[in-house]
Amino acid sequence: MTGTLTPSRTAPRARVRTVSPLRTELRRGLGPWSGAAVAVVVLVTMYGKAPAWQSRWADVTGLLHVAVALLGGPLALAAGAWQGGRDRRRGTTELWESVPRSRLSRLLVSVAPSALWPVAGALLADAVCLLATRPYVSGGRPRLELLAADAVALASLGALGHLVGRLVPRRLTAPLLGVVGYVGLGVGTYAGGAARWLSPALEYRWAWGRPVWWFAPVSAGWTAGLALAALLAYGARTARSRALAVVPLAVAVGAAALILRLPADEGPWRPDPSMIRPVCDGGTPRVCVTALDRKLLPSVSEVLAPVNARLRGLPGAPARWSVGPLDARPGDVQLLDPAADAVRGRIERPDLYRNFAVMQLFSDTCRPGDLTGPDAERAMTVNAAVIQWLAPTPGGFGPDVAGTRPYIDRLNSRSPAAQRDYLARYLAANTCHPDEVPVP
Structure with a gap:
């Protein structure tokens, strides 16, 4: 009697789900809230100034540049400092250092929320404002390369704030660093000469111009180089590894040297013939x-x-x-x-x-000595009356010139042909010479 062989059944292996440390870090702590704060602050600021930027790409990108740097930058610094000092405040530094990864790798993972979440909030605000501008612009294109350089600067500020929080893990470090960052970014815009173009918060609004092609990547290299140099210097264990920080520092210095060669007034902007x-x-x-x-x-x-x-x-x-x-x-x-x-x-x-x-139309450039004599006051009154007759000044704008009403009433009482005859004589007169100004 031969037995039948039955296949052996083994219990299915449980699937082990590995969670990326980077993903975990991005989801915990203050990171998501910092991104939301940057988006809200920038959008609220832009909404209050909507009439000033919805007609041109240059206007919207210029205001976004200032809002992201001057308002989002201090938020990124403060949030990064709070995130950086979290482990020391909680006493979990030793636990975090027991992870089998290099110190630099652990540092980059922990810095990621401080650098990436503010950028995500800024890019969301950029997208909303660009979409709101699109139906009303006439030509040109948004300067996306400049917005990308702003995102790099914001990430760099978040990373630098994180390092400060690690070095000074106090609760007051975050708000104080935010205030210092706001003042520093604001003061940097008032630097003299070409040095002001180093500031990531400097306002630039040249509607009929375009930046030189290298300005955006060089600006990104300037801010990113400083942040990467600080990260490498802090995260490396050996002196040889710390020496690598010289590379991004050299990039930052070279980028700054290029920017400092720009003209002090025009900076990177050049006229755009197509505009x-x-x-x-x-x-x-x-x-x-x-x-x-x-x-x-x-x-x-x-x-x-x-x-x-x-x-x-x-x-x-x-x-x-x-x-x-x-x-x-x-x-x-x-x-x-x-x-x-x-x-x-x-x-x-x-x-x-x-x-x-x-x-x-009636603004003649008079020389010294013109508009004098006994008829000067009457000539100026007639000039104001003609302007009011053609295009009345809205209430609350500009001073009311006394004595214009009789002249305006005389012009309104004339026939269209007589009005045209008087206007032709007035256009032919030199209003800088009071005796030549015809009286209605």
């Missing part, structure tokens, strides 16, 4: 803006339409209204930057913008 190309409407007088603001052209043309209706065809009327750094031509009248008064693609105060345009 200063004129875009004009078909009206008379013409309204011309740069390609950077071509989406604002319909709004600017609509604002100036009532004035153009009265100036059209008159001798002495402007050849065109120009906005931005366009090539000046005879008969041009320079207008205010429309993006400064625009909200989501439209001029917010058309009455105020129109009034300023007319003031520019």
Whole structure:
């Protein structure tokens, strides 16, 4: 009788789930809260200034640059210091050092939350603001390389704060370091000469320019080099290993040397020919803006339409209204930057913008000795009256010039033909010579 062989059944092996120390560190402590704090602070700040940046990529990236560095930087320093001093405050330093990894490896894992979470919060705020700007910009592109350099600077500040927290594990270290960081970043923006471009919080807003191609990576090398040098010097056990800190320190010094060679005023910015190309409407007088603001052209043309209706065809009327750094031509009248008064693609105060345009039209550059004599006061009153007649000053803006109302009433009482005749005579007169100014 032969027996049957039955296969032996063995109990299934339990799966051992290994958890990465980096993942554990990223999920515990103050790291996630620091990222959320940076995102909230930057977004709240940007929301309060939304009308100032939603028309141009240069404006939104410039304000994000300042908000992330000047507000997120101190938060990253303080959160990093608190995270860095946590193990010593809890008395778990020996337990952490018993992990079978090198000291530098353990240091990099523990620094990761202090460096990465503030960057995550800043990048989230960047993405939200860029998406909010996209429907209203006319041209160009966001300077993502500059935002990336800002993220590197923020990570470096978080890492440096972590090291300070390890060296001085006191509860007051974090808030004091945050205050010192805010003051230091703010004061650094007032440095003289090209040294101010070393500050990660310096505001730069050159709407019609672009940075030289190497500025963003060199700026990142400047801040990251300092942080990596400090990490290597602290985390290495032997003198030979500490000598490796010279490499990132040399990178930081070389990057700083390049930045210090920039012009003190313009810094890394150079004119962008594609942004200063004129875009004009078909009206008379013409309204011309740069390609950077071509989406604002319909709004600017609509604002100036009532004035153009009265100036059209008159001798002495402007050849065109120009906005931005366009090539000046005879008969041009320079207008205010429309993006400064625009909200989501439209001029917010058309009455105020129109009034300023007319003031520019009648703003003669007089020499010393002009506007004198017995008719000087009357000439200035007539000038104010003509401006108010063409484009009344909104209430609360600018002083009321006494004596203008009779002249305005006389102009309003005339026929359209008589009004055009007087306006032609006024445009032909030299308003710097009071005796030539015609009285309505």
